[in-house]
Structures are given as C-alpha cells and as structure tokens.
Amino acid sequence: MTMAGRQVSGVVVSEAMQKSRVVELTRSVRHRRYQKVIRRTKRVHVHDPESASHVGDEVRIEECRPLSKTKRWRLIGVTRRTREIEKVTTE
Template identity: 35%
Template structure:
C-alpha cells in the first residue's frame, strides 16, 4: 500500500532533526457549499537539518521515529 505524501510549509526548525510542517487542505462545506480551509501541524524527521522556516516541503508517512514523529521529509 502506498504511503501518503502531503505538501506543506515549515513553521519551526528549532528541534534537532525535526521540523514542524503545517499542511492546509481545502474542501467544500456539504451544507453551505462554501470552500473551507483547514490546517493541521505535523512533526517530520529531517535527518540533516536542511530545511528552514518558510520552506515548502513534501512529507511522507513512515514508521514512528519518536513519540510525536510519524512523518519524514522527502527531498524537495
């Protein structure tokens, strides 16, 4: 089964080998028929600390690396 890949923007790179990525999704509200924006933050593993705040990155599901990290950064 293929792993999910999401695209988002790095909001924090303060932790060692970890970046916080905010992923925004848009969907149409079922009743109001209006486009709604919803966002969620993910912690992703960044092996070489190459990505900085403001970078657009792609993240991929992986086996758990720590208590909160379940994603890893795929090369831009």
C-alpha cells in the same frame, strides 16, 4: 529502504528541534451544508536528519512508521526555498 506512505506538500513553520521540523499542511474542503470552500490546516512533526529545511521552505513529506511519540512523517526533499529569495531581494 523505505515503504512509501502517502506523500503531501507543506510549509515549515518551526525548526526549534534538532533533526525535526514542524510542517503545516493546508487543504481545502467543501462545507457539507453551505457548500463554501473552507481551508483546513494541520501541523505535523517531521523527521529531517540533515536539517536541510528552514522556516518558510515548501517541503515534500511522506508518512512512515512512528519515529517518536509525535513524529510519523519523514522529509523527502525541499521543493522551494525562501532563504534564497530573501537574500536576492535584500541585496
């Protein structure tokens, strides 16, 4: 069904839309001149048809065909949930 594109991991930072999430991708790059390791972040819109992920969850996503004006990524699965961790610590 799917033609697999590149797969990356990220953290969900927004779930304000139906069937969509905003995921922040973080990568480390070395500065060309000063050789210092710099953190670069990018926010991408991800298609999540079952609304399976929530803010703070670590997710795995893959690149796909354009699904809308801004969505080019599809959710594969939730790697780590934060809601379960919060419930355990508050009780």
